[in-house]
Amino acid sequence: MIKSDLKNDLNTIKGYATMIKVKNLRKEYDGIVAVNNISFEVKKGEIFALLGPNGAGKTTTIKAILGLINYDGEIHIDEKDAKNKDVKKFIGYLPETVSFYDNLTALQTLQFFAELKGADKHKCMKLLGEFGLKDSANRKVGEFSKGMKQRLALAQCLLGNPKLLILDEPTSGLDALGAYEIRNKIKEMNEKGVTILLCSHILSEVQELADRVAIMNKGEIIAMDTVKNLGKMLDIQPKLKIEVEKITDSLIGKIKEIVKEVKVDGNLIEVSCSPDLKLQIINEIEKETKIIDFKTIEPTLEEIFIKMVRE
Amino acid sequence: MNGIFVIAKKEFMDNWRNKWIIATSAIFLILTLVTSYFSTGKWSDIGSTIAGMETFVILLIPIISLMLGYATIAGEAERGSLSLILSYPINRKEVIIGKFFGLCLVVATTIFLGFGIAGIVIAIKAGIDAAEYLSFLIASLLLSMSYISISILFSSLLKKRSTALGTAIFIWFLFSMIWGMILFGILVIKYGMDIIMQESWIAPDWYYIAAMINPNQSFEMFVAANVKPLQQLQRIYLPSYCGSFSPLVLILWIIIPLILAIFFFENRDL
Ligand SMILES: Nc1ncnc2c1ncn2[C@@H]1O[C@H](COP(=O)(O)OP(=O)(O)OP(=O)(O)O)[C@@H](O)[C@H]1O
Ligand SMILES: [Mg+2]
Numbered sequence: 326m327i328k329s330d331l332k333n334d335l336n337t338i339k340g341y342a343t344m345i346k347v348k349n350l351r352k353e354y355d356g357i358v359a360v361n362n363i364s365f366e367v368k369k370g371e372i373f374a375l376l377g378p379n380g381a382g383k384t385t386t387i388k389a390i391l392g393l394i395n396y397d398g399e400i401h402i403d404e405k406d407a408k409n410k411d412v413k414k415f416i417g418y419l420p421e422t423v424s425f426y427d428n429l430t431a432l433q434t435l436q437f438f439a440e441l442k443g444a445d446k447h448k449c450m451k452l453l454g455e456f457g458l459k460d461s462a463n464r465k466v467g468e469f470s471k472g473m474k475q476r477l478a479l480a481q482c483l484l485g486n487p488k489l490l491i492l493d494e495p496t497s498g499l500d501a502l503g504a505y506e507i508r509n510k511i512k513e514m515n516e517k518g519v520t521i522l523l524c525s526h527i528l529s530e531v532q533e534l535a536d537r538v539a540i541m542n543k544g545e546i547i548a549m550d551t552v553k554n555l556g557k558m559l560d561i562q563p564k565l566k567i568e569v570e571k572i573t574d575s576l577i578g579k580i581k582e583i584v585k586e587v588k589v590d591g592n593l594i595e596v597s598c599s600p601d602l603k604l605q606i607i608n609e610i611e612k613e614t615k616i617i618d619f620k621t622i623e624p625t626l627e628e629i630f631i632k633m634v635r636e
Numbered sequence: 637m638n639g640i641f642v643i644a645k646k647e648f649m650d651n652w653r654n655k656w657i658i659a660t661s662a663i664f665l666i667l668t669l670v671t672s673y674f675s676t677g678k679w680s681d682i683g684s685t686i687a688g689m690e691t692f693v694i695l696l697i698p699i700i701s702l703m704l705g706y707a708t709i710a711g712e713a714e715r716g717s718l719s720l721i722l723s724y725p726i727n728r729k730e731v732i733i734g735k736f737f738g739l740c741l742v743v744a745t746t747i748f749l750g751f752g753i754a755g756i757v758i759a760i761k762a763g764i765d766a767a768e769y770l771s772f773l774i775a776s777l778l779l780s781m782s783y784i785s786i787s788i789l790f791s792s793l794l795k796k797r798s799t800a801l802g803t804a805i806f807i808w809f810l811f812s813m814i815w816g817m818i819l820f821g822i823l824v825i826k827y828g829m830d831i832i833m834q835e836s837w838i839a840p841d842w843y844y845i846a847a848m849i850n851p852n853q854s855f856e857m858f859v860a861a862n863v864k865p866l867q868q869l870q871r872i873y874l875p876s877y878c879g880s881f882s883p884l885v886l887i888l889w890i891i892i893p894l895i896l897a898i899f900f901f902e903n904r905d906l
Contacts, residue, residue: 388719391719392722393719393722393906394906395903410725410726411725413723413724413725414725418723420716420719420720422716424715424717424720426646428650428653429650440638440642441643441721441726442725443638478720491723
């Protein structure tokens with residue numbers, strides 16, 4: 326409870342501690358502008374998502390933050406220059422294409438990375454267990470399925486208790502259950518105070534997880550806000566679905582005086598309206614008939630996304 | 637520092653696990669013993685053995701070292717495992733140096749295991765000149781280290797594993813054959829075949845210097861300068877500066893490519 330209040334405040338309180346600060350980032354690959362002068366900040370404790378179609382520049386942005394590519398612009402992590410190798414001590418990274426050493430076992434792989442990070446090697450087995458790889462700990466990674474490699478990659482991220490997780494499409498290659506578990510894991514880490522930057526083109530996933538979203542297209546950020554505010558901004562209104570006992574023409578007429586478009590399906594009335602008109606409509610209906618059921622559907626990222634990218 | 641050690645250890649352990657170290661040591665061991673015994677039917681001393689197998693060593697060590705190193709950056713960058721490593725608290729310089737030391741340790745182990753055991757056998761059977769043998773081991777180590785350095789350099793420059801393999805093959809041909817052929821060709825054009833073939837003829841200094849730039853020939857000169865039977869057997873004339881500068885040339889072949897590799901790798905997109 327406290328945490329969600331805090332999260333709502335994140336967007337309003339200016340100067341809330343910043344984890345990642347990207348300023349005028351630009352990257353060109355032999356003539357192709359992959360990222361064009363973008364700036365954004367990821368606040369401490371939030372889940373921030375980069376959302377965009379293929380080739381939008383999400384992975385490029387993440388690679389720049391990690392110093393894997395040359396770029397123009399400034400990037401700071403926890404107030405230090407991102408190129409400083411010490412900042413990597415508290416970062417966990419999940420690459421888009423996971424690749425390990427085929428002839429090492431899962432356990433040896435994790436131990437190698439633990440050594441690189443100066444993390445406790447004894448926790449490796451426990452981590453493998455957490456990601457359902459306990460029984461495969463002594464198998465060579467070369468024999469692993471794509472999903473198993475993805476799980477190992479996620480386990481690798483958590484070595485040395487990171488404060489910041491950077492996840493490039495965390496659920497790609499996982500089955501439905503695997504993806505569900507990973508989303509829960511991401512939430513769990515976030516509850517513990519870990520800041521998360523993730524990128525994805527799975528809208529529902531971003532909607533479920535992210536506090537704030539930056540929508541990228543063709544190397545630019547075309548919108549950045551909470552899912553809710555993005556909906557408002559584009560005038561995509563919540564849908565109201567009301568099941569009533571009896572529908573009459575006079576009732577429809579009265580609703581149409583409030584909102585222009587009314588969809589009727591059997592005993593179901595469906596309208597799109599802003600929250601302040603919601604009560605008005607309900608009052609009108611209650612004067613005429615009884616309400617059996619009622620629900621509000623918030624705008625989905627899908628709608629926002631499609632609308633934005635088209636424009 | 638820790639990063640260099642972890643990377644070096646990983647490179648070494650990889651080659652230990654995949655039996656590369658054992659296999660290569662066995663090749664060196666067998667090569668030496670076969671040359672020492674079977675070429676004459678009785679055990680020959682270490683100097684003659686070195687003289688007998690030197691041509692094979694000059695072909696083998698570059699192949700082995702290039703194969704160890706060609707994919708170390710290009711292959712890992714292409715697969716994506718380097719991106720993950722570099723998201724850890726390690727900088728690029730440390731990755732290159734760690735890989736260099738790890739791979740050098742691999743070849744050093746094979747040289748000292750393979751040639752070392754063979755040396756002990758020969759010492760027991762035919763006696764050994766420790767200085768001669770040691771200079772041969774050092775020369776072999778320097779030669780393999782220079783090829784590891786060269787392979788890390790082009791591996792850092794190239795995007796794909798396949799082009800890196802092509803380059804490794806080219807470099808092997810360049811120093812094993814093309815270089816010598818070109819120099820010889822120039823001599824022939826300049827002086828004519830008849831003169832060159834005269835036994836008393838001595839090539840000009842530029843020829844020796846140009847030859848010495850080639851790490852293979854540097855190795856040969858270094859060994860020839862230190863192993864007496866080789867000089868007698870092959871009846872080669874060697875200016876004295878070749879003996880003293882050849883180890884220096886090999887050391888430059890180790891240091892310069894490594895520095896360039898660090899420079900190119902620092903500026904590479906992963
Ligand atoms: N190594 C590279 N060399 C050349 N161009 C590249 C390279 N990497 C990315 N690009 C280009 O940069 C642009 C952005 O790519 P990026 O990988 O950042 O997209 P993305 O948003 O992560 O896409 P996806 O959802 O497919 O992962 C694309 O046009 C891509 O072709
Ligand atoms: Mg991507």
